[in-house]
Amino acid sequence: MxxxxxxxxxxxxxxxxxxxxxxxxxxxxxxxxxxxxxxxxxxxxxxxxxxxxxxxxxxxxxxxxxxxxxxxLPPLMPPQRSNAVVSGFGLTNKKKVQSTGGTPNPVPSWFYKGPGHVLKTDGQTLNIEHGTTAICEEAEIVLVYLIDTQGDPRYIGFTVGNDITDIGAIKATPSAFAYAKLKECSVSERLFLSPPPWVLTGTCNVYRNEQQVFSSAFETGIDQLHYKQEQLIDTLFRSPALRQPGLVHYIYIGADRNSYDHGHTLTDGDTVSLHFRELNLGLTNPLALQGS
Structure with a gap:
């Protein structure tokens, strides 16, 4: 591979x-x-x-x-982490779009998570600041793009990641969506120089005091998206500000149901462990919720 x-x-x-x-x-x-x-x-x-x-x-x-x-290290992280852009698209999974019961947004909802400083790798602790309502994990494919010297986005490959979200804030106030995404997140250290998987399945397990307290299956991949990959990327890179030469983009493209959707609440000290079956790849991160 x-x-x-x-x-x-x-x-x-x-x-x-x-x-x-x-x-x-x-x-x-x-x-x-x-x-x-x-x-x-x-x-x-x-x-x-x-x-x-x-x-x-x-x-x-x-x-x-x-x-x-x-x-x-996160794959392709630039020497200056401020030259990395970590972002993604919300409400892209077909299941989530259908669950809303409304008319899908014609333009995918983009969110910014932060510069490269927010991106962690396998085994590292994800620190969540004081004031969050209820966080959740989201197992996703992460696309990696480099902006070349001409200012053109070049797809390099993909990895997998965990997009931490303050889902409680979104449920309480939908307009808080963008703020709820400003959280540390993680990616696998492995970069795959190939197109993203059509279908990728796996399991999410949550451990508390070394005991498993939650487990569920997830499914992600290009086939699970309501939008085409090209539509996501073309929409994002219309902005010249995001096409500055040398920038490295990590783009979360959407998730299946998460532990919150299943009625589980993550707390300080929990460890979230994702396993992506077809890649035989794991991603595990302890959570540190400040003020808990």
Whole structure:
């Protein structure tokens, strides 16, 4: 599968094409920002990208005993996190659109989550500020785009993520939608250089004091969207402000039902664990709710 992940190890950044992140890995040290340039150069040719990367860096074998020293990074995070835009689209899943019983919005609802500082990876704690009403997890596909030197958005690949939302605030006041999305969120460290999955299924488990307190299945993917992918992207990138060269976009494209929809309430100290079946990929994050 055309995939890689990035991490820091002893104050240096590395990329690896190894299938497992926790076992022995072959890794290549790189200068932050170089990977983005190479990916734009190869225009989606994964084999070419991999060869260029291997040719430009010395191969280093890191044994499994070093796994605890490796800090996972969001894929393609720019050296300056302010050059990353984390956003998404709400009410895009067919099930959610149908559940409203009304006329679907002709234009998809876009939301901003923040710069790259809000994006965490697997195992990291998601900190939720004081004043939230009731938060929920949302298992989603996340599209990754780079803005090239001409100001054109270039699709690079996809990963998966957990979009934390103050769903309680939205239910109480629909106009609070944009504010309710301004929360830390997470993505897998793995980037897949291929089109996003047509269908992706999985499970969400919530643990409290090391005991499972909630479990449900979810389904996501391009086939689950009420809108076409092209419509989402074309609508978003009409804005020149979002097409500044060098920006990296992480775009959450919509979720199935979440734990709140099933009547479950997340609390401080809970751990949300998502498993994306077809990718055999997990994403786990503890929650820290300030003021709880």
């Amino acid at each position: 055309n995939t890689f992940f990035e991490f820091t190890y002893r104050n240096q950044q590395y990329i690896s094409f190894s299938p497992s992140r926790d076992d022995d890995v072959l890794a290549y040290r790189y200068v932050p920002g170089d990977i983005q340039k190479l990916l734009l150069k190869v225009n989606g040719d994964f084999a070419h990208f991999r060869q260029l990367l291997i040719d430009s860096a010395a191969e280093q074998h890191l044994p499994a005993t070093t796994a605890h020293e490796r800090l996972l």
